[in-house]
Amino acid sequence: MNLFKTVLSYLILFCLMSVVYSGDIKGKVKYDGKPPKKKPLRMDADPVCGASHSEKVFAESFKVNAKGELAECIVYLKNVSYKGQTPSTAVELDQKGCIYTPHVFGIQAGQELLIRNSDATLHNIHSMPKTNKEFNFAMPKVVKTKKAKFDSAEDPFYIKCDVHPWMKTWVLVSDHPYYAVTDSNGNYEIKGVPAGTYEVICWQEKFKKRPIVDKITVGDGAVTKDFTFTRPKKK
Numbered sequence: 001m002n003l004f005k006t007v008l009s010y011l012i013l014f015c016l017m018s019v020v021y022s023g024d025i026k027g028k029v030k031y032d033g034k035p036p037k038k039k040p041l042r043m044d045a046d047p048v049c050g051a052s053h054s055e056k057v058f059a060e061s062f063k064v065n066a067k068g069e070l071a072e073c074i075v076y077l078k079n080v081s082y083k084g085q086t087p088s089t090a091v092e093l094d095q096k097g098c099i100y101t102p103h104v105f106g107i108q109a110g111q112e113l114l115i116r117n118s119d120a121t122l123h124n125i126h127s128m129p130k131t132n133k134e135f136n137f138a139m140p141k142v143v144k145t146k147k148a149k150f151d152s153a154e155d156p157f158y159i160k161c162d163v164h165p166w167m168k169t170w171v172l173v174s175d176h177p178y179y180a181v182t183d184s185n186g187n188y189e190i191k192g193v194p195a196g197t198y199e200v201i202c203w204q205e206k207f208k209k210r211p212i213v214d215k216i217t218v219g220d221g222a223v224t225k226d227f228t229f230t231r232p233k234k235k
């Protein structure tokens, strides 16, 4: 009888292990409200910065199009137990025209961040994490690349330039690969998520204190999940 039970439990376990589903999550992030006026950035303080743009550069904290589609939101899952490897490719962050590119990005804990200085001027890159170790170093114009790493998962925080006050980039550090940043039409896609129910967060810079928190269940196939940020009522 005992042997029968053992064999049976192995059989059940085997069946469960062979049916590991995964699915893709995709959707759109929108903004419900009148878009704020675009504010031009003033870069005249550093002639190198000003001279590197022939057109106006606008503040980057809220990029919404005429359809209310919101760019540069991070959609990410929480509480994922991920046993996969850390990517061996680096995430690149460029300082070009005294702007960080990308303005919002995700990286895995332990993954390399390759920081470039494409400008003929001095930048001082300074991370502002709560749990990760802070970094803070100068990149004179002759220093073209530097490397950094974040050890642990952390909700989005910013990295700034101590020379140019308008320079800011936001980073999510994740302990799994299931996150995405929305494109200029507010679209995102997270591929190959193992079946399960997760907490899902939608973050946007201007709404950083009130990210959208929801639940999502992934089975076999695609799941659509849209998010809408609503303009706060004036008190």
Ligand SMILES: [Cu+2]
Pocket (backbone or CB within 6 Å): 098, 122, 123, 124, 161, 162, 163, 164, 167
């Ligand atoms: Cu700078």
